[in-house]
Amino acid sequence: MLSSAATLAAGIVGTLGATAAHAATPAAGVLAFRTSSGEAAVINSDGSGERLLPALSYGSFGRVAWSSDGSRVASAVNGVLASSRPDGSSAFQLTPAQGNADDAAFGWSGSDLLTDADGQIYAQTSDAVGAPVRLMNSSTEPASDQDTQPDVSPTGLVAFARSTNGGTQNIWTYSTGTGKAAELVGNAYQPVYSADGSTLLFLRQVDGQPAQAYAIKANGTGTAVQLTDDPNGVQSASLSPDGHTLAYASYEPAAADQVVKTLALGVAGASPVTVAPGTDPVWQPVQAQQNGLFDIYGTGGLGTDDAASRWDYNAAGTSKAGLVTAFNAVLVNRSDQGDAPAAVALAAEKQGPLLMTSGGSLDTAAANELKRSLHQGWTVYLEGSTSELSARVAAQVQALGYKVDRISAGNPSDESVATARATTSAPTWIVLADDMDYRTALSAAATAGSGGYHGRLVVLLNSTWGLPGSIASYMNGLNPSSTHLVAVGGRSIYALEHTTALHKVWYFWTVDNSSNGETLSFALADFWWGGEGEATVANNTGWQDGAVAASAAATYGPLVWTSPKYLSPDTVAFLEHESASVNSVQIYGTAGFPGNTLYEIEDSVAAAGTELVKVPNGRPPALPTVRTAATGTGQLPAPIRAAATAPQPRLSDPQSTTAAG
Structure with missing residues (x-):
């Protein structure tokens, strides 16, 4: 029953580190999602104010991602990443990866966009200046592994779903600092970090039953908490910035369609609230600092x-x-x-x-x-x-x-x-x-x-x-x-x-x-x-x-x-x-x-x-x-002034040449 799911979800409040009581009413905010016709859109969490994103709404497509400050959205469109402002303006496409891009995720304070293409994860600068490069080398990401659904923690750790030779998907993490990847959660897919990086949300299917949303501490310790008990399963899920409300998509028989819903977590008796027909809801981040x-x-x-x-x-x-x-x-x-x-x-x-x-x-x-x-x-x-x-x-x-x-x-x-x-x-x-x-x-x-x-x-x-x-x-x-x-x-x-x-x-x-x-x-x-x-x-x-x-x-x-x-x-x-x-x-x-x-x-x-x-x-x-940025927030300044963001000159080929004298 859905009501029992809300009771089960009470444990997530502790997992998220929240201590204050909160109302059973779902959090206010903005969601990006796919409409029932596949168009990208943003909508208020109460179902009002739906606005389409034309640049992200044609051909084949993937899940919509938000930059960390909520100023841009991005998605794979016809196998290529595209980005725009939340009002649909300032749209552009990024350089294609070697393969068809699927999911998208902003990372590292919005400087980069990650995507998976043909089972490999790529990263490139979010402004389309830099060309996509593989995130991991071939020894860390061998050809036998299919890596998909990347997401980046505020700490910079990358979570993704990995299957080997077509087997069960498990969630792995990759550190750009150490260059190492490690399995974190078994029998799990679609990892999504909470806004503060303390919790990892994921989907899991157990004993052939419809998939449900779960959450676990970001380091993989402790027991995973089941957040939903939807008889029709969960297609995708996202945590609100305060960690108290889940947005997810599930098939609704009465509507004969996928529907976006919100669910107040940690509140006994809370029931899902329908937002709009559609799939792949993702909460707009709230800036910790303007x-x-x-x-x-x-x-x-x-x-x-x-x-x-x-x-x-x-x-x-x-x-x-x-x-x-x-x-x-x-x-x-x-x-x-x-x-x-x-x-x-x-x-x-x-x-x-x-x-x-x-x-x-x-x-x-x-x-x-x-x-x-x-x-x-x-x-x-x-x-x-x-x-x-x-x-x-x-x-x-x-x-x-x-x-x-x-x-x-x-x-x-x-x-x-x-x-x-x-x-x-x-x-x-x-x-x-x-x-x-x-x-x-x-x-x-x-x-x-x-x-x-x-x-x-x-x-x-x-x-x-x-x-x-x-x-x-x-x-x-x-x-x-x-x-x-x-x-x-x-x-x-x-x-x-x-x-x-x-x-x-x-x-x-x-x-x-x-x-x-x-x-x-x-x-x-x-x-x-x-x-x-x-x-x-x-x-x-x-x-x-x-x-x-x-x-x-x-x-x-x-x-x-x-x-x-x-x-x-x-x-x-x-x-x-x-x-x-x-x-x-x-x-x-x-x-x-x-x-x-x-x-x-x-x-x-x-x-x-x-x-x-x-x-x-x-x-x-x-x-x-x-x-x-050059020294790290909260640290004493380094004695050397170096570039806070490494310059990214585009060096594909020089455009001209001199003649020897």
């Missing part, structure tokens, strides 16, 4: 550069979660944009703040920030000649107790080469970028800076249709087989394709989506990043705030640009496209960002809600934990 939009700016005589430094770097001799230690600092003339891109990449590699000052004398704010963030005796790099940063500036920095290292080589192309040489003698990547539009140059510099401390990525700047002699000379001293090359912008691509100054042939990738730096920044972000947890939006009317944003964002995620009056359509599309993984968006400098733009950014990154946090002088009201 996504963050951080507006970082200076006040009271401090500039955006000072605020960004305080947002990123510890005070010298201190250590706070989410901040890193500055090992160096880089100074640039606030009135000369030519040296700024090279300074951005240098600051990331040297792990230090990018600070701006007047050319003739060290500004008080810059001096104070140096004293706050950098130990005496450590190095301050001056980007530019004495005509950009005077000898007096150098003397003032030395008087504060710092070493001075000046990088000076004339024009921006030569300066970028000199900075590249100061960065590393053996670069793994060269980002050659057009320098006519500072947005293009700064986005490229942020890409080169993604290598972080002691990274071996450099940016070279080009403003002509021919390859500058200093750049050709620098490249001739390198080995193309050990250094990757990407050209950003039409002039740089043309220069490489037509130069006769290079002694060796270079194969290179190209990024040239537009003649303006705003839209090109999206193409570069798509090329370089994938499944990033953070994005930075810069006002495209000012290079100073853009340079600061590029430096601060370099190791955390892409830099993109937008209009000062409204959020550009391309920026909206980019943020919505990345919303499954992006949990933090930063903007630097308040000038030109009206309230409507901030709200548009909030709406773009999370359907479930985004919190706007004003960060005057780099100090929020309470230091958030969302910026601790």
